[in-house]
Amino acid sequence: QTYNFNPGPGPIPNEVLAKAQQNMFNFEQTGMAVMELSHRSAAYERVHFHAMNTLRELLDIPDDFSVLFLQGGASLQFSMLAKNFLSDNKAGAYVLSGSWAEKAQKEGAAIGEVYTAAASSNRTYADVPVFDPADLQENTAYVHLTSNNTIYGTQLSDWPACEQPVFVDMSSDILSRPIPWDRVDLAYAGAQKNAGMAGVTIAIIRTSLLDQASGSLPPSLSYKQHADKDSLYNTPPTGAIYITSLVLDWIKEQGGITEMENRAKEKAALIYDVIDRSNGFYSGHADKDSRSWMNITFRLPSEELEKKFLNQASERGFTGLNGHRSVGGCRVSNYNAVPREHVEILRDFMLEFQQNHS
Numbered sequence: 001q002t003y004n005f006n007p008g009p010g011p012i013p014n015e016v017l018a019k020a021q022q023n024m025f026n027f028e029q030t031g032m033a034v035m036e037l038s039h040r041s042a043a044y045e046r047v048h049f050h051a052m053n054t055l056r057e058l059l060d061i062p063d064d065f066s067v068l069f070l071q072g073g074a075s076l077q078f079s080m081l082a083k084n085f086l087s088d089n090k091a092g093a094y095v096l097s098g099s100w101a102e103k104a105q106k107e108g109a110a111i112g113e114v115y116t117a118a119a120s121s122n123r124t125y126a127d128v129p130v131f132d133p134a135d136l137q138e139n140t141a142y143v144h145l146t147s148n149n150t151i152y153g154t155q156l157s158d159w160p161a162c163e164q165p166v167f168v169d170m171s172s173d174i175l176s177r178p179i180p181w182d183r184v185d186l187a188y189a190g191a192q193k194n195a196g197m198a199g200v201t202i203a204i205i206r207t208s209l210l211d212q213a214s215g216s217l218p219p220s221l222s223y224k225q226h227a228d229k230d231s232l233y234n235t236p237p238t239g240a241i242y243i244t245s246l247v248l249d250w251i252k253e254q255g256g257i258t259e260m261e262n263r264a265k266e267k268a269a270l271i272y273d274v275i276d277r278s279n280g281f282y283s284g285h286a287d288k289d290s291r292s293w294m295n296i297t298f299r300l301p302s303e304e305l306e307k308k309f310l311n312q313a314s315e316r317g318f319t320g321l322n323g324h325r326s327v328g329g330c331r332v333s334n335y336n337a338v339p340r341e342h343v344e345i346l347r348d349f350m351l352e353f354q355q356n357h358s
């Protein structure tokens, strides 16, 4: 038995994998697998638009937003959004809440002017920094946020109300909570944590922004180009979009986003509870009011004990519990597809380990 707590690619619901397997050799009586179909065929188009429509339904995406299926991961979005909107003497404002936000800013800086609106780097990103939108520079093209900081285990809870467009990297918490569309203009995420497998990147953008994008873009990097062609401008990652469509169906069957959010909070509470009652044996990295319910980060009293903990965990079938190589320690990634039962087994292991080592 394997308990998959990988930070990404993360687990995919068993029901989804079983369905994909079942349909592998003869999708809808075509005699072919989905990934063998032409992306211009009616059978594939049904998959494509079903995924888009189900995403709209689940996340309550308003009609004046376009849903795009892109490639290149969330990382390409770091530069694509800058390429589309950092024209003339405009600047991108970045809220630095972790390493991914830093990377987003760095990629933006390769394209145009960027500045830091707020940062918690001096606190090793233990919290999500807040800022006053009134302090943003006048030439701000967009404000870039990271809704969940996968590496440090913090999560945004107060969505700022800005006059400028707000762009949010939701790679590690998309589909685990509602998105406040009155405060978000572009939300994007690689699929491989909560929305399927690596290969497709979801971008949801306010349609009115498409016409404001720079006019001199290479078409393949233009949001408008992809929106105008319903994300069929070039060959989309058809197999990955198929898996996303099955994951979205699964979420809907389970009760939708509210259910995902409730489950995530309950599962995360099981682990945070162990941390909080451990008398410091397990010490959480994130400030309590910035804690993420997707990625839970903690340390043990010594690196030696951490090593022992991870080794024993691995022998018991837990995978992915080591912290990111840049910060060390331990991390529990608690994505939608992680069953509550697996978290309970992990909780029991953590309690047992503490009892044996303190």
Ligand code: PLP
Residues within 6 Å of the ligand: 008, 072, 073, 074, 075, 076, 100, 146, 148, 149, 150, 151, 169, 170, 171, 172, 190
């Ligand atoms: N942003 C966040 C918050 C992430 O967690 C990750 C990957 O872990 C990325 C961006 C990078 O995503 P990709 O590998 O799809 O480029």
